[in-house]
Amino acid sequence: MLYTVGEMAKILHIPASTLRYYDKEGLLPFVERSKGGIRMFTDKDYEWLKVIECLKKSGLSIKEIRTFIDMVGKGDDSLSERLELFRSRKNAVQKQIQDMEQTLELLEFKCWYYEQSVNDGTEANVRSLTIDEIPVQYQNIKKNMDTIIKSND
Amino acid sequence: MLYTVGEMAKILHIPASTLRYYDKEGLLPFVERSKGGIRMFTDKDYEWLKVIECLKKSGLSIKEIRTFIDMVGKGDDSLSERLELFRSRKNAVQKQIQDMEQTLELLEFKCWYYEQSVNDGTEANVRSLTIDEIPVQYQNIKKNMDTIIKSND
């Protein structure tokens, strides 16, 4: 099965211009062209695009993804380099998830805080609660938010 | 306890210029000034900065955070609006975590893939495996990566 740039863009829910931009930046050297110069995406190309999407979500810039694509172009010589890249991306994403979970905790505390406030019709009551007067599940995150940790650099 | 912009910047591990930029964008109306015009951050301001950081991590732009800060300025009238904001941010972050977990799965598959390749000295063997020849824990993500889902819009 073959797809034009517009068709592939629809499948990926991104503008076709983004795919053309990626191509221009050297991210899609694998995409072949018709006689007339039109990009013909294959199912295999879709897999590549999924990997590119994954690396992007992991926090890599276009240039860094380009570096990876170039590694692939070098063939089996770059295998351990590529393994290292994915290992480091895996660790980065694990850290990002942990960070996001902290963010989520603070948001959950804030939801509770504003639920109380809306019920009370004022922020005053909730704001004046001491750390041990708030629900146990929020005490840690609240303390964390209140405590300045000075680093010595 | 009072902190200058440079001290607070160190505490937050961001450049002082970023704090000045946030101030210029209306994110820090609560920060008071000395007689001479120098910003004096308090422990309470640190809490606000933590909330701003949290909203930023949740995906809000500077302008959107400004909107929230403006809500706070309106007092108790904006309580339900603020609750709605935090609820929607909570949902957004939950989705982001789910998405990140998908990304992590693909990265773990890729780590396995390249570990095999490095062991074999070539990608050829791993690449030629069929879906039921790869470890069970990677079959779903691999299938997901291979399967184009066409939406009808």
Add this chain to the structure above:
DNA sequence: ATACTACTTAAAGTATACTTTAAGTCAACA
């Protein structure tokens, strides 16, 4: 009083990742 460092502002500059525009070509259908 004099340095010195960190602070102040406005304004210009940078980086990243697209997005849009303009001028033109390809491919399918009537």
Add this chain to the structure above:
DNA sequence: TGTTGACTTAAAGTATACTTTAAGTAGTAT
């Protein structure tokens, strides 16, 4: 064969979030 819609490129434009620069001021230590 002509029209139409989607494709092509290079180049300019946009959005966001800072970052840097320049000229000057505040506050502290000697």
